Amino acid sequence: MKINIYYGGRGLLDDPTLYVLNKMEEVLRELRVSIERYNLYEHKNEIATLPQTFKEADGIILATTVEWLGIGGYMQQFLDSCWLYGDKEKISNTYMQPIVISTTYGEREGELTLMNAWEILGGLPCAGLCGYVDDLVSFELNKDYNLIIEKKAENLYRTISQKVRNLPTSNQAVKQSVLRTQQMNLTPQESEQLSKYVSDDSYVKKQKEDIEELASMFKDMLGKAQKEEDSPYITDLKAHFVPQENFSATYSFMIDGCKKPLFIQVKNDDLLMHYGEEADIDVVTKMSANVLQGIIDGRMTFQRAFMTGEMTAKGNFKTLRMLDQIFVFV
Numbered sequence: 001m002k003i004n005i006y007y008g009g010r011g012l013l014d015d016p017t018l019y020v021l022n023k024m025e026e027v028l029r030e031l032r033v034s035i036e037r038y039n040l041y042e043h044k045n046e047i048a049t050l051p052q053t054f055k056e057a058d059g060i061i062l063a064t065t066v067e068w069l070g071i072g073g074y075m076q077q078f079l080d081s082c083w084l085y086g087d088k089e090k091i092s093n094t095y096m097q098p099i100v101i102s103t104t105y106g107e108r109e110g111e112l113t114l115m116n117a118w119e120i121l122g123g124l125p126c127a128g129l130c131g132y133v134d135d136l137v138s139f140e141l142n143k144d145y146n147l148i149i150e151k152k153a154e155n156l157y158r159t160i161s162q163k164v165r166n167l168p169t170s171n172q173a174v175k176q177s178v179l180r181t182q183q184m185n186l187t188p189q190e191s192e193q194l195s196k197y198v199s200d201d202s203y204v205k206k207q208k209e210d211i212e213e214l215a216s217m218f219k220d221m222l223g224k225a226q227k228e229e230d231s232p233y234i235t236d237l238k239a240h241f242v243p244q245e246n247f248s249a250t251y252s253f254m255i256d257g258c259k260k261p262l263f264i265q266v267k268n269d270d271l272l273m274h275y276g277e278e279a280d281i282d283v284v285t286k287m288s289a290n291v292l293q294g295i296i297d298g299r300m301t302f303q304r305a306f307m308t309g310e311m312t313a314k315g316n317f318k319t320l321r322m323l324d325q326i327f328v329f330v
Contacts, residue, residue, distance in 0.1 A: 001157070001161065003057060003156070004035075004037075005035065005063060006063070008065075008078065009074075016139060017063050017100075024150075028153050040075065040078055047077050051091075054090050059095035061099055062096055062097075063098075065102070067103055071110045091122050093124070095126050101132075119169050127159075129149065234262070241326060242325065249283070250265045251284075252264075252285070253292070255292055262275055283313055283323075284313065287310065291305050298330050301324045
């Protein structure tokens with residue numbers, strides 16, 4: 001018999017769920033059960049592929065810790081992957097025991113969430129374990145609590161070995177007659193391959209880049225691409241330019257959403273602005289379009305945006321402070 005454990009907590013040393021899992025593993029190994037644990041926080045970039053690990057398992061344990069509200073993001077993401085990429089035929093023959101330990105409130109709701117999710121997936125739920133732990137040391141030293149944990153492990157072993165069946169539930173009826181989630185009809189092999197693609201960051205990044213490139217190409221073909229030279233920033237900055245005697249500087253504004261930086265050259269009364277890369281820049285700044293628009297609207301200054309971290313800059317900071325003098329929006 002093989003049982004997989006999927007732990008959805010953060011892996012903290014004082015997490016009581018880890019203590020419960022360790023005790024259950026001891027009991028199950030004494031019963032000659034093969035145990036494999038998956039800490040979801042260690043597999044956060046490949047959670048989409050974890051449902052494929054059900055293949056050799058006779059049962060699984062879904063364990064998580066309620067620290068403030070609900071079962072946590074890792075476990076929810078794992079359940080989403082089971083719904084999207086899991087082999088439903090394999091899940092329908094797999095027993096699941098939920099373990100939810102709370103350090104605040106909501107352990108019963110968390111256990112019920114895992115039970116409902118597994119039933120909707122078509123799996124076989126077992127009697128779970130939930131509890132509230134205020135002091136981990138006293139919890140570990142309590143013999144009655146340890147006995148309860150051991151009995152739960154034995155019950156899981158007995159349920160799987162005897163293939164105990166449950167009565168039908170309304171969750172299954174809801175799944176069959178009410179839920180109309182649009183899904184692709186994929187074979188287990190296709191689901192496994194798709195889940196690997198989803199968890200491959202480089203593949204996803206390349207797909208996004210290709211989509212952006214195609215979108216840009218079609219916009220250009222339809223004449224909808226706006227020329228960056230027509231950006232209102234240039235017009236607004238020129239309208240509020242205040243020349244400074246004996247002052248020369250070059251700036252490069254990297255604005256989120258603009259493909260090229262905005263180059264600004266100030267030399268006494270002369271002001272040159274255009275979008276493009278230039279060499280010998282005195283100050284390079286980076287900001288969002290909303291921050292720059294806020295400066296133009298007079299809601300903040302360049303110096304304030306820099307001090308609050310909404311704008312980053314590198315170069316000559318004395319030259320940076322001159323921005324509020326050469327461009328006055330108040």
